[in-house]
Amino acid sequence: MNNGKTYTYFSSLPQILPKRYTYVMKADDDVFIRLNQLNGVLLSWDLVEWIGKSGIPANETQGPEDKLVGKWLKIGNKAKNRFSDKPAMYDYPGTNGRCSHELIPETVAVHRLKRWDQWFHVLEFFNVTKQLNNSKFLHL
Template identity: 65%
Template sequence: MKRNRWIVLVTLPSLILPLLLFIIFFNVQYFLKPPPPNPSSKLSTMYPNQTQFSLMIGILTRADNYDRRHFLRLIYGIQSSPLATIHVKFVFCSLTKPEQRVLIALEMLRFDDILILNCTENMNSGKTYTYFSSLAQLLPRKYDYVMKADDDVFIRLEPLALSLKALPRVDLYYGFVIPCASMNPFVEYMSGMGFLLSWDLVEWIGSSEIPKESVFGPEDKLVGKWLKMGNKAKNRFSNKPAMYDYPGTNGRCSHELIPETVAVHRLKRWDQWLRVLEYFNVTKGLNL
């Protein structure tokens, strides 16, 4: 009898241990197991968002403008539109400093939103031409539209996409027509605050001799000249008053902030950005 008890006492731990391990394993698996799928997420997988067109916004800036890029990533990272696939890229010319090569490499690894052009940084010596003429080689895909924008403009992506919804996808030139008082997009050219071309015009700039022979001078004016000389951009749209310069900064190109705004230009100071962001309730829902 004693011998049997001794056998039970000796073998009992070896029987209990596997049971305990099984219980622990079962509970760990239970907590690690992902929650049941949300019905809405299942529906979104079955019926993915069908955007109607694609747009790439190239913000022409300088390599050393690190703070401005990080700020704009916040501005555009919280915006989207169900109508369009919209990608925002930062565009500048060749790097010239050792620290740029390190810091910008980190940005590219983290954000993948930088295009480096083969040019020397400039305002009126061919950067815009290099931008448009290089896109077919630099981008991994085609877009319906490509936009050139300044880094002191606030673009509201949803109103922008809505304004493009019914417009042609080819031979299109869109923006804020100059002179400021004009409402006729066929007379002069679109302001550099942010103008948009359909992809076929981007390809034309890259292949035509017309732009190549005229790259020095006010670059946004030159784009209008190229299109006129090439008999291009038969579809033109000037989105006034939804695009404008910040109140009081540029005569008749400026007016007060309005709800239907697509783009506000000449935001040079932080207090101007603050007023714009507050006006459009960009951070609504957060009580800080």
């Protein structure tokens, strides 16, 4: 974690993807993302290409990933139309003092879902499973 995986991911995309995309994003596997509310979390393809070519990101890969991406863009004078959706993107309640708070309806993404009970709480809060039929394999 925080050892260059974001740089490696974004800088590799232009070389491994068969075509240009309008936007791309990266998310950890412990993040719940509400796709309908998603905005401001994506990087345009020109920024991804810049990350792969510029020495700025290549020389700044150690540290908190989210802050590093913002730092790259600031130093490189890129993404002047950036949008931050705080407090709609946050860590699960109680997992991190500065970036966590209770679940809110305006949520775009909840990070640091490390345990099943946390996932269940988030899925229940946002009624994700409400429309699903009970499984014939589940016996309560």
